[in-house]
Amino acid sequence: MKKNNVKYIAFLTYILIFASTALFAETVTYTEANEICTHVYLGYNGGEYGPITVTKGTYKKGLTSKTVYLVALSGTELVDGQSTGYLTDLLSGFNLKNAYYYNVVSVIQNNIPSGANLILAGHSLGGMICQQVAADDEIKADYNVMNTVCFGSPLLSAGSREGVVKRLGDTSDVIPYCSGSLFNNTLWAILGLNREDGGYGLDLLSAHTESYLRSDVWGAYDITGTKNGSAKLVLDLSTLTYYQSPTTISE
Numbered sequence: 595m596k597k598n599n600v601k602y603i604a605f606l607t608y609i610l611i612f613a614s615t616a617l618f619a620e621t622v623t624y625t626e627a628n629e630i631c632t633h634v635y636l637g638y639n640g641g642e643y644g645p646i647t648v649t650k651g652t653y654k655k656g657l658t659s660k661t662v663y664l665v666a667l668s669g670t671e672l673v674d675g676q677s678t679g680y681l682t683d684l685l686s687g688f689n690l691k692n693a694y695y696y697n698v699v700s701v702i703q704n705n706i707p708s709g710a711n712l713i714l715a716g717h718s719l720g721g722m723i724c725q726q727v728a729a730d731d732e733i734k735a736d737y738n739v740m741n742t743v744c745f746g747s748p749l750l751s752a753g754s755r756e757g758v759v760k761r762l763g764d765t766s767d768v769i770p771y772c773s774g775s776l777f778n779n780t781l782w783a784i785l786g787l788n789r790e791d792g793g794y795g796l797d798l799l800s801a802h803t804e805s806y807l808r809s810d811v812w813g814a815y816d817i818t819g820t821k822n823g824s825a826k827l828v829l830d831l832s833t834l835t836y837y838q839s840p841t842t843i844s845e
Contacts, residue, residue, distance in 0.1 A: 620832040627762060627815035630666075630827070631745050631806040634717045636836075637668025641676045643836035645669075645694075645720065646701055651829035653713065653740070662711040662740065664829060665702060665727075667694075669718030669746075677841045678719060686722040687773040689750050694719070695726050697839040699733060705835070706737070712757075713818070713827070714742040717806065718769055721747025721761070729754035743819035745806040748773030749783040760819025762812060763787045766794040766801035788821065 624630055637645035645668040653662045671678045677693035685692040706712070712733075714724040721744030727733055728742045729751035739756040746767050752775060763770035775783040792811045794801035805811055816823030 620830060622829050622831055624817050624827045624829065626809055626813045627743060627745075627817060627819050628807055628809050628812040630664075630715050630743060630817050631717060631812075633664065633829075634666040634668055634715050634720060634745065635807070636834075637666065637720065638671055639836075641671070641673035641838075644838035645671065645676065645678050646698060646837040646839055648701065648705055648833075648835050648837065649829045649831065650833040651827055653711065653825065653827055655823075655825040660711050660740075662713050662827070663706050664713050664715060664827065665698070665706075665724075667698060667714075667716035667720030667723050669716065669720040675840055677839045683719050683722075686719060686726065686750065687748065689726065689774060691726075692723075693841050693843050694723050694839050695730075696843040697837070698723055698727050699730055700843070701837045702727070702733060702737065705837075708736045709738070711738045711740050713740055715744075716747060717745040718747055718802065721745060722750050722773065725750040725755055725759060728756050728759065741818040743817070746770055746802050749775040749779060749786060752779050752782050752786075758818060758820075760815075761787050762806065762815065762819055763789050764794065764801040764805035764811070765789050765791040766796070766798055767805065768798055769802050788815070788819065 647666045649664045653660045682692045682694050716724040724742050728739045734756045742759040744761045746769050790811050792805035815821050816825045817827045818825050
């Protein structure tokens with residue numbers, strides 16, 4: 595089934611996530627990267643709630659168990675007064691600071707305890723912002739950025755990011771190459787992309803919007819974007835909070 599409407603996909607995802615809330619006492623366990631992407635896509639809501647979500651949970655891998663905060667960022671969405679438009683794409687693509695970036699940093703600093711473990715996840719523009727945040731000096735000083743997982747996002751801030759960064763890109767998705775890093779860090783921009791073929795061919799839009807939700811394409815990658823990895827994330831959905839990202843910078 596092919597749908598080109600990201601908002602429609604986000605709506606279905608929203609229903610799925612919150613159906614699990616009723617069934618599983620407000621917790622959900624993610625084991626696959628595509629499940630993390632469903633969470634990221636909650637930010638595509640036409641600006642009603644905002645593109646940023648923060649959810650408290652527990653990271654598990656083997657005998658390791660850590661309290662973490664998942665900061666999820668949706669990508670380009672043309673919403674009046676929201677900083678997820680084409681100007682932000684351009685600024686972030688050249689690794690320049692922008693309102694979306696500043697708003698995410700502010701949300702983290704004002705709503706997540708200092709010293710906390712962070713997992714950052716984003717789609718497209720959201721993944722670019724995640725990489726910029728993972729390289730932010732104040733965030734690195736005050737938080738432990740464990741992992742950043744990006745869906746359909748170009749390389750940014752290479753060499754400055756804290757934690758492990760994984761970029762996932764469908765073979766038909768060209769967006770992961772659309773940043774200045776393709777020219778000044780070519781090998782990393784290309785070879786650092788984990789690619790899988792969703793069978794979209796020339797349907798570039800579907801490759802960019804649908805592929806990352808599919809277990810048959812990305813189910814071998816764990817919640818950190820590691821292929822054949824074993825990390826899990828148990829989220830307390832009662833803590834899920836949305837935040838706006840206006841074109842003016844939040845304080």
